[in-house]
Amino acid sequence: MKRHVLSTRIWHWLNLLCVVVLFMSGLTISNAHRLLYWGDWGFDRSQAWLEVPRFPDWMTIPGYYSLAVARDWHILMAWPFALGLLFMWIAMLLNRHFKRDLITTRREWRPKAIWRDIVEHAKLNFDHGEGKYNFLQKLAYGLVLGIFLPMMVFSGIAISPGMEPTFGWLVDLLGGRQSARSLHFIFAFAILGFFIVHVALVLLSGPIGQMRAMITGGSTHEA
Amino acid sequence: MKRRGFLAAAGAAFVAGCNKVADTDAGARLLSAAEKWHMGAHRLLTNREALAPEYPRSAVSPFFRGNGSVDPQNGDYPRHVEEGFANWQLTVGGLVRNPLALTLDNIRRLPQRSQVTRHDCVEGWSAIGEWTGPQLSLLLDEAQLSPEAQFIVFRCADNLNGQDYYESVDLIDAYHPQTIIAHSLNGEPLPVRNGAPLRMRIERQLGYKHAKYLTGIEAVASLDDVGGGQGGYWEDRAGYQWYAGI
Numbered sequence: 001m002k003r004h005v006l007s008t009r010i011w012h013w014l015n016l017l018c019v020v021v022l023f024m025s026g027l028t029i030s031n032a033h034r035l036l037y038w039g040d041w042g043f044d045r046s047q048a049w050l051e052v053p054r055f056p057d058w059m060t061i062p063g064y065y066s067l068a069v070a071r072d073w074h075i076l077m078a079w080p081f082a083l084g085l086l087f088m089w090i091a092m093l094l095n096r097h098f099k100r101d102l103i104t105t106r107r108e109w110r111p112k113a114i115w116r117d118i119v120e121h122a123k124l125n126f127d128h129g130e131g132k133y134n135f136l137q138k139l140a141y142g143l144v145l146g147i148f149l150p151m152m153v154f155s156g157i158a159i160s161p162g163m164e165p166t167f168g169w170l171v172d173l174l175g176g177r178q179s180a181r182s183l184h185f186i187f188a189f190a191i192l193g194f195f196i197v198h199v200a201l202v203l204l205s206g207p208i209g210q211m212r213a214m215i216t217g218g219s220t221h222e223a
Numbered sequence: 224m225k226r227r228g229f230l231a232a233a234g235a236a237f238v239a240g241c242n243k244v245a246d247t248d249a250g251a252r253l254l255s256a257a258e259k260w261h262m263g264a265h266r267l268l269t270n271r272e273a274l275a276p277e278y279p280r281s282a283v284s285p286f287f288r289g290n291g292s293v294d295p296q297n298g299d300y301p302r303h304v305e306e307g308f309a310n311w312q313l314t315v316g317g318l319v320r321n322p323l324a325l326t327l328d329n330i331r332r333l334p335q336r337s338q339v340t341r342h343d344c345v346e347g348w349s350a351i352g353e354w355t356g357p358q359l360s361l362l363l364d365e366a367q368l369s370p371e372a373q374f375i376v377f378r379c380a381d382n383l384n385g386q387d388y389y390e391s392v393d394l395i396d397a398y399h400p401q402t403i404i405a406h407s408l409n410g411e412p413l414p415v416r417n418g419a420p421l422r423m424r425i426e427r428q429l430g431y432k433h434a435k436y437l438t439g440i441e442a443v444a445s446l447d448d449v450g451g452g453q454g455g456y457w458e459d460r461a462g463y464q465w466y467a468g469i
Contacts, residue, residue: 021241024234033347040278040341043288043348058231062245063238067345068462073241075469076257161343162265162427162468165273177341177349 002217003132007091009214011084015149018081019191021073022152026188027055028062028070036185040176049182082153088145101132102142108135126205140194148190155184262466271395275426278339283409284350287342289416292381292388295436300380308420313404317376317441319366327406327420333357336403344430345463352417354424355407360398362440368394371444374454377423378439383456390434390455391446391465392425401426404437429467431457 004012035048042048062069092098107113117135120128128134133141157163158171158180174180202210212218244250295301303311308327315323337355363375375397379388396402403424406413413419418435425432432455443449451459458465 020237024238029347033344035348037348040282041284041349041351043284043344043350058234058238061238061241063235063242066461068457068464069245071345071464071469072245072254072257072462075261075464076254079257079260160261160265160469161275161429162261162269162466165275165427166269168276171276177343181347 001219003213003219004217005091005095005097006217007088007095008097009217011088011091012214014080014084015088018077018084019195021061021077022081023188023192024059024061025070025073025077028060028065029067029074030185031055031060031065032067036182037178038175038182039178042178052185078153078156082156085145085149085153092145102138102145104135104138104142108138124204126201140197144191144194148187148194151183151187152191155180155187159184258464258466258469261469265468266395269427272400274401275340278341278351280339280353282351283339283353287350287352287408287414287417288348289414290344290346290430292383292435293416295381295415297382298380300436303380304415304419311420311438313421313437314439315362315366315441316439317443318369318372319363319442320369321365321367323362323366325362330357330404330406330421333361336400338401338403338424338426340401340424340426342430342433345457345467353407353409354403354405355410356403356405356421356424358400359402359404359423359440360400362404363397363442366442368442372442374443374446376439376441376443376446376449377434377437378441379434380436380438384460386450386456386460388434388436388456389450390423390425390432391443391449392428392432396425396427399425399427427468431455431463432467 030052031054034052034054035042035045036050036052037047038049045051057063057065060070061073089098092102108117114135117128120126120134121136126134126137129137154170155174157167158174159177164171164177171177171180174183209218245254311327313323313325313330315325334357335355336358337353339351339353341349341351343349359375372394374391374393376389376391379390381388392402401424405418405422405424406420408414408417413422418433418437421437422435423433423437446452446454446465450456453459453462454465455463457463
């Protein structure tokens with residue numbers, strides 16, 4: 001049996017490409033107005049809860065300041081990003097990847113079990129869960145697939161003035177347009193945080209085998 | 224330091240790759256197609272009459288920021304400011320059977336719509352204000368659009384960086400009930416920084432579509448021969464999306 005089925009592998013790499021382009025073009029968009037607000041409106045420092053630093057050009061797409069070009073990339077990659085996520089969720093539910101590998105059990109939530117998991121992680125022993133993933137892995141993947149990535153789609157829709165006449169309830173649910181914009185920013189950096197930890201743990205747990213498994217599928221006993 | 228160097232190099236290589244893609248014909252077509260997919264999706268999901276949110280009067284922002292042109296000095300504009308816009312004229316022309324020329328008084332006497340709406344700038348900020356003026360549809364009906372008319376172009380008095388500002392929308396947004404020619408902000412005549420004496424409100428799109436210092440409304444069959452051909456000042460100058468509902 002393969003460690004990662006084809007649908008997971010395709011989505012994983014497509015999503016990586018989308019997230020990188022969206023994040024880097026998003027930094028250019030952030031540079032256009034570096035203040036974040038809560039509520040419906042806000043336009044200067046006195047209303048802002050955060051002044052974001054200016055991101056240097058090398059971190060951004062297109063590599064120089066152009067709000068128009070950054071928006072072009074952003075609204076293009078939003079499509080494969082959102083549709084890919086929808087596809088992954090449908091695939092995960094149909095092929096039972098979600099139920100089998102990602103749902104946590106009540107037992108795993110006991111403080112003692114969580115602590116043991118943290119200790120094992122600190123010892124760089126990652127293969128100690130009952131199923132394919134240990135508790136912290138399930139929690140991380142669950143948060144990313146269930147909250148971080150979908151929140152980018154929902155908060156993105158909520159910022160879009162052409163969507164608001166139909167999805168006004170979504171804007172209200174997120175606390176107004178400027179709150180939605182702040183959440184879009186916060187979850188983008190939550191995804192960056194996941195990305196850094198994820199890459200670090202792949203490097204610590206045999207990067208060649210991990211990469212091979214996510215490209216060719218690998219096999220369950222190999223990992 | 225080494226790690227940062229590696230990241231910067233990887234970032235630069237990735238950005239260079241993206242820019243290479245954008246420079247190819249297929250890449251450029253893909254990037255501009257995405258704007259049309261969004262517009263198509265919005266039009267599919269949203270009723271053409273669906274309204275942008277309207278707020279209670281108490282939600283009005285204490286100050287309404289101006290952006291782009293905030294005090295035009297070109298042409299006759301300073302003289303109009305001095306005259307209190309007594310001689311301002313708005314023309315409605317192009318592909319119409321009955322061209323119009325209206326004074327501010329004519330415009331104030333038409334049936335009015337007041338709406339407290341949120342203005343979203345492409346840069347990211349928002350402000351809420353109460354706008355008052357006649358619906359654009361009233362003027363277009365009075366002028367009797369020709370069947371060939373596909374777009375409505377807004378001509379403006381301000382010249383920004385050497386080019387006259389203009390904007391355009393399709394007939395769906397032109398006939399939208401919240402598309403008004405505003406002469407008042409929060410119950411007062413429009414301040415100069417917000418487009419005195421007349422500006423458009425295109426409530427389901429970003430701020431750069433809301434043409435200020437409005438002098439003319441023109442019905443056209445195509446945007447190819449208007450300005451730089453992209454449908455608006457920022458579209459021509461910087462490549463902004465013509466459909467600014469995203």
